[in-house]
Amino acid sequence: MVIWFTxxxxxxxxxxxxxxEKQLCQAGLAVQVLDGDQMRRSxxxxxxxxxxxxIENIRRIGIVASLLERNGIIVLVAAIxxxxxxxxxxxxxxxxxxxxxxxxxIDVCEKRDQEGLYAKARRGEITHVTGIDSPYEPxxxxxxxxxxxxxxxxxxxNKVLRATQDRFPLALDN
Amino acid sequence: MVIWFTxxxxxxxxxxxxxxEKQLCQAGLAVQVLDGDQMRRSxxxxxxxxxxxxIENIRRIGIVASLLERNGIIVLVAAIxxxxxxxxxxxxxxxxxxxxxxxxxIDVCEKRDQEGLYAKARRGEITHVTGIDSPYEPxxxxxxxxxxxxxxxxxxxNKVLRATQDRFPLALDN
Numbered sequence: 001m002v003i004w005f006t007x008x009x010x011x012x013x014x015x016x017x018x019x020x021e022k023q024l025c026q027a028g029l030a031v032q033v034l035d036g037d038q039m040r041r042s043x044x045x046x047x048x049x050x051x052x053x054x055i056e057n058i059r060r061i062g063i064v065a066s067l068l069e070r071n072g073i074i075v076l077v078a079a080i081x082x083x084x085x086x087x088x089x090x091x092x093x094x095x096x097x098x099x100x101x102x103x104x105x106i107d108v109c110e111k112r113d114q115e116g117l118y119a120k121a122r123r124g125e126i127t128h129v130t131g132i133d134s135p136y137e138p139x140x141x142x143x144x145x146x147x148x149x150x151x152x153x154x155x156x157x158n159k160v161l162r163a164t165q166d167r168f169p170l171a172l173d174n
Numbered sequence: 175m176v177i178w179f180t181x182x183x184x185x186x187x188x189x190x191x192x193x194x195e196k197q198l199c200q201a202g203l204a205v206q207v208l209d210g211d212q213m214r215r216s217x218x219x220x221x222x223x224x225x226x227x228x229i230e231n232i233r234r235i236g237i238v239a240s241l242l243e244r245n246g247i248i249v250l251v252a253a254i255x256x257x258x259x260x261x262x263x264x265x266x267x268x269x270x271x272x273x274x275x276x277x278x279x280i281d282v283c284e285k286r287d288q289e290g291l292y293a294k295a296r297r298g299e300i301t302h303v304t305g306i307d308s309p310y311e312p313x314x315x316x317x318x319x320x321x322x323x324x325x326x327x328x329x330x331x332n333k334v335l336r337a338t339q340d341r342f343p344l345a346l347d348n
Contacts, residue, residue: 030245032244043237056220060217064217064241067238070206071204071242
């Protein structure tokens with residue numbers, strides 16, 4: 001199973017993915033998180049932030065995720081992955097693909113601004129920032145939507161885990 | 175554990191890797207083969223055959239191999255991987271790395287020429303063919319050396335399996 005967290009920078013993708021990881025590991029399942037930022041420092045370090053490079057970035061992470069999935073690992077991908085078509089291509093590669101839209105309004109993300117990206121973009125120091133001058137195409141029918149501006153982390157985690165119940169029944173809080 | 179088969183095209187890397195895979199699977203172990211040709215059609219499809227691109231190819235396969243290894247999968251990589259330094263970089267990424275030098279003289283490889291590469295190179299239709307106009311740096315101290323011009327497949331497989339015995343004791347034929 002591949003659980004794919006998509007959304008703007010600072011929407012909460014990694015936070016939720018890591019909290020889900022914790023729950024699944026505690027249940028004795030084999031889990032691997034693929035974090036977009038980490039992948040950009042390793043597998044995808046040759047890529048920039050043009051639309052073309054972003055699509056290639058999603059493609060490569062998708063290939064690795066599907067390889068891990070084929071080996072019985074639950075893969076949690078946390079990556080902006082702004083393009084709908086590219087995400088749908090990954091879905092085709094996977095056996096079970098759960099798309100989680102980690103959704104917070106951009107002004108909320110901008111207030112969090114964990115990596116200082118938005119501030120740099122506003123100061124004109126960087127370009128190609130998703131939601132500012134680079135597009136984000138939200139999922140039209142996400143399997144799960146987490147509204148991180150009004151749902152806390154445990155709520156979001158439970159929503160995700162409920163969506164995995166068919167395959168991995170866990171004891172949930174609610 | 176990552177078992178990395180390096181050698182010229184048509185030296186027998188994939189043949190031995192797949193035979194090793196069969197043995198390990200029969201022993202109930204989780205195994206994934208990463209074949210260089212397949213990787214070039216998927217994860218590395220943007221890469222060509224310049225030295226730089228070959229190094230990047232090895233680097234990416236190495237990252238994926240180490241990710242799988244971290245999840246308890248035995249990874250068998252069959253890729254020309256002509257550059258010593260690049261292979262050594264992968265070794266550093268892995269927990270246990272077994273370098274298998276699949277060694278046959280180039281004239282033997284050229285007679286087999288499974289993909290018709292050497293014939294095309296001789297006809298001047300392609301360039302950047304390892305062993306013809308692109309370098310191959312053999313391992314200086316391979317963990318295993320298979321001389322596929324004078325050892326048959328079962329012999330080679332046994333040599334490889336013997337090198338894995340510390341971690342995965344299997345019943346071997348000899």
